[in-house]
Amino acid sequence: MHDSGEASDAQLVTAIARYSEAALAEVYRRHGGAVFGLAKRVLSNATEAEDVTQEIFLRLWNQPDRFDASRGSLRSYLLAQSHARSVDSVRSLSSRRRRENSDVDRTATAAYDLQHEVWDLSLADQVASAMNELPKEERQVIELAYFEGYTYVEVAQLLRQPEGTVKSRIRNGMRRMRAALVEAGVQGVDAS
């Protein structure tokens, strides 16, 4: 007999497809903090990050079939959704006003999952270590693109580099990161 805490992510999504709110709650418990954390990092705004988090979980509820377990972990899928939605939001904000209206220091306390938080911290250490090993030029373009929400064309303009150079640095950096994470035993970000 399985309960929600023991079910795999794929089993939880199957249950969500049958309208199990408990399954959605368990997915939220496992991955909500990461979804919210990434949105807040990109948006620099907790209120907007809450909106994105809501949207991601409502989308999972309404379209659970869009998650394909054969293509990666549920955590990766949800983070990709969170990032894409956050970047859309950033790009829609006039003059990137989020930078002036940052409220990243807002305190928020609620139910979050210690086990997954510890796992996340452990993974974050390994990712930070892998990032630090990258050549500065590669690290810089990846950070601007991923965390600041710039397109590679905008990154090229910011750094006054050819667009082709930026694309190559992103690709080389991502390959190096992947190799470093695989070597460290991190394959995907499935904390379940």
Added chain:
Amino acid sequence: MIHEEISELLATYALDAVVSAECADIEAHLERCPRCRGELDAYRDVAAALGNSAAPLPEGLWLSIVSRLPDSNEEPSPMPRLFHDAVNGTDAARPRQRHLSSRARFGVVGSILGAAAAAAAAAALLAFGLLNAGHTPAPVQAAPAAPASGVVAALETPGHKVINLGNGSARAVAQFVLAGGRGYLVSSKLPALGRSETYQLWGVVNGQPISLGLLGQSPSGSVFTLAGSAASSQLRITVEPSGGSVVPSGALVASGLV
């Protein structure tokens, strides 16, 4: 765009950093190119790792999500059956149904709000005074549960350490947080033992294992003192007789460098 051009853009696409005019070409190509799909999945794993961070969830966010789910008048199915069925596929043909009442929803909310507390409620204070190898380890005491805030405070303590204990086949079968002279077992994937055995935690100081306490037959959250053993270079977990051992005598099931 041709295959090579798309391939060059996949890492950028995984970061959501291509310009919108290129998205349609990339997505159309991905539909028909399994090689590029595989490459993109690999990049997306890296992107997800980059974006994976711990953030406390705002209070009320889950309530807000639940309040936007479609309502229903049907009674909820009990959770265990749902998951049992999901695993065994016994109701695979059942159509998707709306079935949770508002009352049930708040029951779920309650379970979420209690998650952090539950993690701590499972905690048992390990016996102290186990640091001298000449003493017989005391059994686990039924002690007050450690507050979740203790683990949270440990995670916020500058210089805290997160230790993953692994074995030959798994990178992390148990996770500990060490801070301020105390240690917290936060999660464990160790299988349950029989009544005649117990898991025992050891700190390795100057090459010598020193007992830090008994973790019981089915470890979950626990808190233990590191006093006198702060210089442990390694944590180990062994299987010992139920009363514990003075020195490790059973199988080493997990270890990790501090």
